[in-house]
Amino acid sequence: MGKVKKKVKGITIVADKCNGCRACELICSSFHASPRYSSSNPARSRIRVVREPLRDIYLPVYAGEYTAAECTGRDKYIIDGKEYAECDFCRASCPSRNLFKEPDSGLPLKCDMCEDEPALSQPKCVEWCLNEALIYEVREEEVEEADVRPGDVEIGVESLIDKYGLRQVLDTIARVSKP
Amino acid sequence: MGDKGLKAIAVRGTRDVNVARPAEFMNLCTDVLKYIKDREDKPIPGVMPILAGLGSPQEMKLVDEEWHTANFMWGNSRTRRKDFWTKEIEEKWRQTQENVRTRLISCYNCPMKCGATISIPGIATYMMKCFSKLTYTMAAYSDLDFGFKIAQRATEYGVDGFSAPQVMAFALELLEAGILTDGDMQGMPADNEGRFFWLLDRIVRREGIGDVLADGTYWAARRIGKGAEAYDHNTIKKHEQLPLKLGMLNPVYFLMYATGEKINITQIEGQFPQAPFPTREEREEFVKDWIQVPDEKFKQYLLDWEPRGEHSNPYYPTVEASCNIVDWQEKMHYIDDALGMCAGLSSFPLKPPYHIHNYPAFISAATGIDIDEPGLWQAATRTRTLLRAINVRLGLRRADDKPPENHWKKRFPELEAKLLDEYYKLKGWDDQGIPTKAFLHELDMDYVGQDLEQRGIISDGQS
Numbered sequence: 083m084g085k086v087k088k089k090v091k092g093i094t095i096v097a098d099k100c101n102g103c104r105a106c107e108l109i110c111s112s113f114h115a116s117p118r119y120s121s122s123n124p125a126r127s128r129i130r131v132v133r134e135p136l137r138d139i140y141l142p143v144y145a146g147e148y149t150a151a152e153c154t155g156r157d158k159y160i161i162d163g164k165e166y167a168e169c170d171f172c173r174a175s176c177p178s179r180n181l182f183k184e185p186d187s188g189l190p191l192k193c194d195m196c197e198d199e200p201a202l203s204q205p206k207c208v209e210w211c212l213n214e215a216l217i218y219e220v221r222e223e224e225v226e227e228a229d230v231r232p233g234d235v236e237i238g239v240e241s242l243i244d245k246y247g248l249r250q251v252l253d254t255i256a257r258v259s260k261p
Numbered sequence: 262m263g264d265k266g267l268k269a270i271a272v273r274g275t276r277d278v279n280v281a282r283p284a285e286f287m288n289l290c291t292d293v294l295k296y297i298k299d300r301e302d303k304p305i306p307g308v309m310p311i312l313a314g315l316g317s318p319q320e321m322k323l324v325d326e327e328w329h330t331a332n333f334m335w336g337n338s339r340t341r342r343k344d345f346w347t348k349e350i351e352e353k354w355r356q357t358q359e360n361v362r363t364r365l366i367s368c369y370n371c372p373m374k375c376g377a378t379i380s381i382p383g384i385a386t387y388m389m390k391c392f393s394k395l396t397y398t399m400a401a402y403s404d405l406d407f408g409f410k411i412a413q414r415a416t417e418y419g420v421d422g423f424s425a426p427q428v429m430a431f432a433l434e435l436l437e438a439g440i441l442t443d444g445d446m447q448g449m450p451a452d453n454e455g456r457f458f459w460l461l462d463r464i465v466r467r468e469g470i471g472d473v474l475a476d477g478t479y480w481a482a483r484r485i486g487k488g489a490e491a492y493d494h495n496t497i498k499k500h501e502q503l504p505l506k507l508g509m510l511n512p513v514y515f516l517m518y519a520t521g522e523k524i525n526i527t528q529i530e531g532q533f534p535q536a537p538f539p540t541r542e543e544r545e546e547f548v549k550d551w552i553q554v555p556d557e558k559f560k561q562y563l564l565d566w567e568p569r570g571e572h573s574n575p576y577y578p579t580v581e582a583s584c585n586i587v588d589w590q591e592k593m594h595y596i597d598d599a600l601g602m603c604a605g606l607s608s609f610p611l612k613p614p615y616h617i618h619n620y621p622a623f624i625s626a627a628t629g630i631d632i633d634e635p636g637l638w639q640a641a642t643r644t645r646t647l648l649r650a651i652n653v654r655l656g657l658r659r660a661d662d663k664p665p666e667n668h669w670k671k672r673f674p675e676l677e678a679k680l681l682d683e684y685y686k687l688k689g690w691d692d693q694g695i696p697t698k699a700f701l702h703e704l705d706m707d708y709v710g711q712d713l714e715q716r717g718i719i720s721d722g723q724s
Contacts, residue, residue, distance in 0.1 A: 101374050112280075115283075118284075122278050126277075136378070
């Protein structure tokens with residue numbers, strides 16, 4: 083497999099500028115509702131603000147990869163006198179916490195940069211952050227040809243298999259898909 | 262709420278908030294967001310800095326407090342210090358504010374930054390917004406550093422920044438006048454700031470004089486007696502008012518102070534400038550993009566309102582215009598309350614993003630209830646009328662509809678009576694301020710009329 087050039091989208095987080103309004107959470111959950119914008123619920127958002135006002139901690143984090151097992155990271159980071167847990171910076175949907183999981187199904191959530199037809203100029207969270215705490219960036223990178231990002235359904239099925247086993251998932255799909 | 266001794270009810274939900282017509286709703290939200298961004302780039306010229314933008318007065322962001330410190334009263338609403346604000350004070354207060362302000366913060370899903378976290382070395386961090394920055398400062402004739410420090414303790418105690426400093430200043434005035442004695446204040450430190458901290462602790466613990474003061478100035482004055490009532494000069498309807506003492510009566514503010522039943526002037530004012538712009542050109546500029554007016558006549562009221570001469574206070578705005586201006590301003594507050602909207606983006610600032618023309622579309626798209634402007638106006642009228650009827654049941658009458666006696670030096674009893682008469686008529690109330698049966702019938706609120714009738718408050722011949 084050869085390498086291909088690919089546009090990689092990312093969000094730079096300027097935590098110093100976040101004022102904790104959580105508009106990013108609201109618009110994200112609303113954009114991903116079905117039908118679009120039909121409901122909002124921060125628990126369904128793919129971006130969350132780790133927020134402790136009295137300790138001056140405001141840290142937006144957007145959902146990254148799903149992982150079946152929790153890691154060993156239990157370190158603490160002290161930045162400008164403020165103490166953060168390692169998990170605060172982590173974007174994974176993992177078993178150690180409730181972040182980035184659909185509250186009803188428990189299925190993992192992952193930021194898709196608000197991909198849409200026609201394409202948006204920037205993700206909704208960036209558009210709705212008036213404090214410029216979120217900055218959308220697109221850069222070109224060389225990646226392996228086969229390195230295709232999994233979609234929502236693929237991530238969901240993978241997590242179901244991790245949780246219930248392949249056999250039970252296949253049996254269930256067979257049962258519920260009968261006419 | 263007051264009857265039940267409740268301050269607030271907090272509700273935490275975890276489920277989805279659903280929208281009836283999502284695409285339509287989002288288009289409206291996008292328009293408002295764009296308006297907020299544009300409006301933030303275009304502060305209104307010719308008004309004091311804290312009122313030029315949107316949101317709750319931006320006192321956590323701004324340092325310029327000339328308007329409050331030179332126009333509001335210090336102490337027990339006693340002393341105006343017109344020359345207080347100097348370059349030296351501004352610089353000192355800037356340093357104080359910037360040293361303790363950790364971050365400007367927002368409420369949930371709001372693009373404004375009305376609040377701030379305040380961190381003073383050695384004491385716990387707290388959150389503050391708006392005029393509470395100055396209430397303790399000015400009640401104690403002190404400075405901003407003291408204001409931030411005592412507000413921290415008051416916030417931890419859950420004591421407000423509005424009536425608490427006033428009742429303390431009232432108590433110290435009584436001490437100075439010999440109505441309260443050293444015996445009432447045993448253990449109070451001698452220094453000015455220390456006395457306020459001491460009084461705050463007594464009030465919170467309801468110890469000694471603190472138990473009396475904890476009920477607020479009106480009730481404290483009556484419990485203390487011995488002439489203390491005369492020092493209770495800034496309450497109406499038993500509630501503390503903003504510490505303001507002015508010269509010429511303003512007919513719009515007269516009506517708002519007299520009839521506002523949310524008790525505080527900030528809960529009724531907002532849509533119409535507080536004072537006329539000096540020049541015709543400024544007024545013409547202001548009305549150019551004044552889309553929020555319910556009717557074009559409001560633009561004319563402002564265009565014709567002048568600082569001096571025939572078209573100035575107290576006879577201009579005219580009685581009719583004043584009634585209409587108050588009615589519009591008040592309606593917007595009642596609509597905000599019913600919707601759970603913050604006044605900071607609607608009823609309180611000039612030229613807000615939410616107003617009578619776009620609210621019906623928001624409500625319809627969000628809830629699926631089709632409502633138009635007349636329908637929303639009518640709903641607010643019903644709310645206001647019901648509140649009036651409840652207060653009337655509790656004994657409220659025309660005699661209670663008055664501003665603090667000394668709020669303006671120049672008073673006009675005949676004009677004031679006429680203002681009240683016409684305002685009551687506009688509101689559908691009789692000359693005692695009681696909603697009429699006919700008007701209640703128009704609002705489909707006959708049951709309220711029957712209730713007032715059964716209680717003997719109104720009869721066929723009204724009150």
